[in-house]
Amino acid sequence: MELSSQDQLRLNVLLANPIDAVRIDENKMVLYAMSGNEEARVQLNPNCKAERYLRIVRELLSGRALGSPGGYPVYLKRWTRMGQKSDDNLGQLLKLGEPEAILAVAGAPGLTNELARLAWWASPTSEMARSMLKRDVIADSKMGKVLAEHLYEHLAFETEPLIVIESVQLILTPGLLDDDKHKALWSKGKKKRAYLVGFLLATPDALPDQQQARHDYAQIGETLKPLVTDNPYAALLDKILHARGQTFLQVAGDVLNKPYNPDDVIALLNAVRDYLYSGYDDQSEQDIQTILAECQNLCEAGNDSNIVRLLNEVPQLKKELAAILTLGRCGDAVVTPVFARSDAVGTVMRKKLEPVTTHIFEQLAILQGKT
Structure with a gap:
């Protein structure tokens, strides 16, 4: 033929x-x-x-x-x-x-920017826009704003949570959106939690509506200051007690309080884990009780010189350190057993997750000074 x-x-x-x-x-x-x-x-x-x-x-x-x-x-x-x-x-x-x-x-x-321009002419789809915006050279070019504008305008039509999260994360790259659109995205997060997860992933240290630093940060921060440059645990504590860290915790708690589907939960837990990552590479543990016990033991065993040095200076922050270590290991693995047995969403899903999320809320509260 x-x-x-x-x-x-x-x-x-x-x-x-x-x-x-x-x-x-x-x-x-x-x-x-x-x-x-x-x-x-x-x-x-x-x-x-x-x-x-x-x-x-x-x-x-x-x-x-x-x-x-x-x-x-x-x-x-x-x-x-x-x-x-x-x-x-x-x-x-x-x-x-x-x-x-x-x-x-x-x-x-x-x-390259020219190839991106031609590829966009050939196939102007949201999938293409997301793929190209992952390249810094494109996000920083003229094409970056074109692609971000497309994703912004089409967000309302996206139904898959992971696609919404990825799109929001990508278009929040500095310089792509103007202030009005940035505020509009944040506002939409009040009804659609996936937007907030996108913010947590894209700008964890520069979220809108900044909270106050924790009530005791002014005093503790001075003690932590000499340690943060060469002690990763001190740096994490300083970050989380600071206004930017307290804001992150507040938003994460808001999302975890009322997620709608498993994708929201998994993306959120991974965002929190990455924000509080302390260098512990094994993320496979699924039992949160085991994680809690191991992190508590790590704070008490005296085997890590950085932990020993830190707690010698701020012994009153042992609970906070254990909470950081715990949340830094609570990624998607801790909810895998629940989602393997159930495909529920909404209220039913949240009920099934309570044996896990109850402990996570407790760790968030410790870091916010609420307990």
Whole structure:
């Protein structure tokens, strides 16, 4: 099977000239090509089923762009979208009219601002925007604001919590949103907790509506000050007692108080764990009682010189240190047993999580000076 005669002629003429990218509207059977800032359009006239005809068109494009004698390369179907694609011939991949190829370009480490512009023209989707905004070089470029604006405008239509969280986290990259949109996102978090989790991940030390430092921070902070540069536990305590840390705890507690689904819970616990990470690499323990006991023992055993030194200076903060160590190990593993047995959401989910969340709330309260 070959292309219809008129399409064969038009596409050969098109491909005889330099082009930068191709996209295909499969519903309208229209092929678009970008050359510089000029856009060309070819109405396709299939002589067989649309799916088969589009495959023939893409074989022609692939043969011209990549020199693949068999047309469309089979390995394209196995791209992962995770950035493993090499940087060789990234520009050529945009000429295939193949969505998977465009996504591979978006996730490639060698993505440039110009390639991002062309990829966005070829496939202006939220998935593309998220993939490209993960690259600092794109987030810091003119394209960054374009992509962030798209994600902001489409957030209301997203239904998957993890997608909402990731989108919010990405568009909160400094310089992408103006103050009004930043405030609007924060306000929406009052009803949709996933927005707040995005804030916790993106700007944990610069959240809106800053709380006061803990009531005893002025005095304790002076004692901690000489230790923070070379004692990781002192640095964590100083951070969490400071206004920025108290704000983080307040927001985390608000989210944990009324999450709607497992994704909210898992993302939140991982955000808290990462914020309070103290260097303990084994995050596999699922029993929170075991974690509590081990962290308490770590504070009392005298085996860690940094802990000993810290508690010699501020022995009254032993509970706070144990709470930090505990929360720094309470990632998704502690709720895995619950979610493995139940797919409940809302009130029922929160009830099933109480054996875990009760202890987490206790640790948050200790750090906030409420107990």
